[in-house]
Amino acid sequence: MSSAPVRPAAQAEPFFLDGAPGRRFCLFHPPAGTCRGALLYVHPFAEEMNRSRRMAALQARALAQQGYGVLQIDLYGCGDSSGDFGDARWDIWKDDLARGAAWLAAHCGQPLTLWGLRLGALLALDYARAAAHPVAHPIAHPITSMLLWQPVTKGTSYLTQFLRLRLAGELLDSGAAQGGTDALRQALRAGETVEIAGYDLAPQLAAALDGLPALEAMAPSCPVHWFEAVSAAGGASATGGAGGALPAGAARVAAAWRERGVDLHLHALPGAPFWATPETTVNADWLAATCAAMERRETEQHDGV
Amino acid sequence: MASDDRALAFDCGTDRLYGILSLPQQACARGVLVVVGGPQYRAGSHRQFTLLARHLADDGAAVLRFDYRGMGDSEGEARDFEAVADDLRAAIDAFMNAVPGLREVVLWGLCDAASAIAMYAATDARVAGVVLLNPWVRSDDGMARATLKHYYRARLLDPAFWRKLLRGRFDVAASLRSMLGLARTALRGRARPAAGAAAPAAFPERMRSGMQSFRGPVLLIFSGADLVAREFCDLAGADPAWQRLLAASHVTRRQLDQADHTFSRRAWRDQVADWTGTWLRSW
Numbered sequence: 001m002s003s004a005p006v007r008p009a010a011q012a013e014p015f016f017l018d019g020a021p022g023r024r025f026c027l028f029h030p031p032a033g034t035c036r037g038a039l040l041y042v043h044p045f046a047e048e049m050n051r052s053r054r055m056a057a058l059q060a061r062a063l064a065q066q067g068y069g070v071l072q073i074d075l076y077g078c079g080d081s082s083g084d085f086g087d088a089r090w091d092i093w094k095d096d097l098a099r100g101a102a103w104l105a106a107h108c109g110q111p112l113t114l115w116g117l118r119l120g121a122l123l124a125l126d127y128a129r130a131a132a133h134p135v136a137h138p139i140a141h142p143i144t145s146m147l148l149w150q151p152v153t154k155g156t157s158y159l160t161q162f163l164r165l166r167l168a169g170e171l172l173d174s175g176a177a178q179g180g181t182d183a184l185r186q187a188l189r190a191g192e193t194v195e196i197a198g199y200d201l202a203p204q205l206a207a208a209l210d211g212l213p214a215l216e217a218m219a220p221s222c223p224v225h226w227f228e229a230v231s232a233a234g235g236a237s238a239t240g241g242a243g244g245a246l247p248a249g250a251a252r253v254a255a256a257w258r259e260r261g262v263d264l265h266l267h268a269l270p271g272a273p274f275w276a277t278p279e280t281t282v283n284a285d286w287l288a289a290t291c292a293a294m295e296r297r298e299t300e301q302h303d304g305v
Numbered sequence: 306m307a308s309d310d311r312a313l314a315f316d317c318g319t320d321r322l323y324g325i326l327s328l329p330q331q332a333c334a335r336g337v338l339v340v341v342g343g344p345q346y347r348a349g350s351h352r353q354f355t356l357l358a359r360h361l362a363d364d365g366a367a368v369l370r371f372d373y374r375g376m377g378d379s380e381g382e383a384r385d386f387e388a389v390a391d392d393l394r395a396a397i398d399a400f401m402n403a404v405p406g407l408r409e410v411v412l413w414g415l416c417d418a419a420s421a422i423a424m425y426a427a428t429d430a431r432v433a434g435v436v437l438l439n440p441w442v443r444s445d446d447g448m449a450r451a452t453l454k455h456y457y458r459a460r461l462l463d464p465a466f467w468r469k470l471l472r473g474r475f476d477v478a479a480s481l482r483s484m485l486g487l488a489r490t491a492l493r494g495r496a497r498p499a500a501g502a503a504a505p506a507a508f509p510e511r512m513r514s515g516m517q518s519f520r521g522p523v524l525l526i527f528s529g530a531d532l533v534a535r536e537f538c539d540l541a542g543a544d545p546a547w548q549r550l551l552a553a554s555h556v557t558r559r560q561l562d563q564a565d566h567t568f569s570r571r572a573w574r575d576q577v578a579d580w581t582g583t584w585l586r587s588w
């Protein structure tokens with residue numbers, strides 16, 4: 001920690017960033033001392049964003065303290081940003097990441113790390129994929145590493161889980177759920193917006209989630225630190241272990257990525273799923289492990305040179 | 306009339322707090338401070354507070370919603386809703402400073418934020434009125450709360466539950482109904498002794514005496530399908546002092562029969578925003 005900052009990070013600055021359409025709420029955490037790098041945080045979907053807000057804020061402050069400039073951006077139709085959730089589209093969200101990355105490049109001018117939670121991790125990976133096709137989708141600000149927090153491994157399965165919240169609501173109201181997720185998908189395919197747990201889901205956004213390739217096919221070209229919560233009984237190691245306690249889906253993806261030469265570091269950490277718990281959950285080990293991963297990433301880069 | 310959102314940062318003690326100000330083109334002298342309850346942050350469940358603020362600001366009222374210390378984006382240690390008076394005062398200070406011409410505020414809050422408001426309102430002369438939605442009066446995290454918030458949710462996230470549901474949904478529905486019935490019985494059984502003179506819980510007493518001292522207009526909004534609202538109504542119904550308070554002419558009472566605790570449908574959210582706006586202009 002010889003490069004540890006000598007003065008505390010300045011307080012975070014909230015602002016609205018122009019976007020088309022509307023504006024995006026942003027919170028920038030300036031780095032303490034000399035800037036070591038920039039991070040762009042990509043929040044998860046719907047209520048998971050609210051439940052994980054505290055963990056995101058604590059992590060952003062910890063990383064800023066460590067010397068990183070961190071930008072939290074509320075995607076279109078989410079949080080404090082413009083628009084209704086029902087107006088949100090996958091492609092607008094990818095444009096939002098490009099906006100955030102450009103802002104960070106102008107204000108930090110350092111290598112960019114994308115940090116995404118749950119569906120935000122999937123969005124970050126999908127955005128980063130464009131780097132492999134620079135002509136069709138130019139990315140002005142190359143991504144040098146990624147932090148994936150409990151990434152959603154399949155868009156279509158995630159959509160099914162979200163649709164189930166509506167069935168649960170119907171069960172509570174009337175004692176019976178009408179149809180199933182298939183019926184809801186049919187309504188979406190017919191162009192209807194469906195309301196789920198208070199969120200309007202547009203058919204276009206649902207189709208984008210259904211159309212995403214599985215994570216196996218989204219191998220990033222930069223180093224990745226992947227954090228996965230496992231039950232405490234699993235006894236997984238806290239730092240970059242083999243991840244024996246990983247859920248099958250995640251383990252499959254990890255194996256596929258390694259086969260393709262991805263520089264992947266898995267962190268299986270015990271703890272409750274803080275993006276889903278009814279009360280605010282803070283996992284201090286998770287925060288510390290993420291900071292340690294960023295520290296290690298930097299050491300490795302220097303060793304590599 | 307289009308409103309405009311602005312980010313606001315202000316201090317409470319040594320901690321920095323973050324909020325969003327929704328500003329009408331021409332703000333009236335009465336603003337609304339949205340107080341956040343439960344585990345939420347300033348956007349609210351399914352963005353209820355974001356949408357409410359824009360709705361009220363479009364109607365001419367400046368609105369501030371913010372995270373108190375230890376919640377959402379704000380700094381500081383997490384704290385209980387019984388200990389947020391300094392946060393509320395700091396937010397009202399910041400609100401007044403940011404909006405010239407603002408002379409008084411209405412505090413608006415759901416669940417334990419409504420409870421915090423009931424305890425705070427009479428202590429600050431700038432508070433002209435309050436809107437309380439499904440106020441929280443449970444003094445311990447007892448069985449019913451655990452059933453509703455933890456056990457039930459855990460079941461919804463359990464794949465085995467969904468496999469059962471797909472095989473035979475009526476059995477599962479019946480078991481859910483019986484589980485909810487048990488929870489209601491438990492709540493009724495626990496609410497009555499709390500309302501009596503034997504062992505009054507500390508903070509519901511403070512809520513009541515706070516509201517007895519508060520002279521401004523009060524809007525109460527209840528969800529019909531919410532055990533938190535039900536428990537408040539049971540408690541208040543069994544206590545003559547609460548009964549007198551709620552029957553007073555400065556208290557307006559509304560109920561949305563179908564709505565759940567967080568008003569999780571657009572129609573319910575819009576109804577709440579509409580009631581709030583109409584009431585704000587009525588005095």
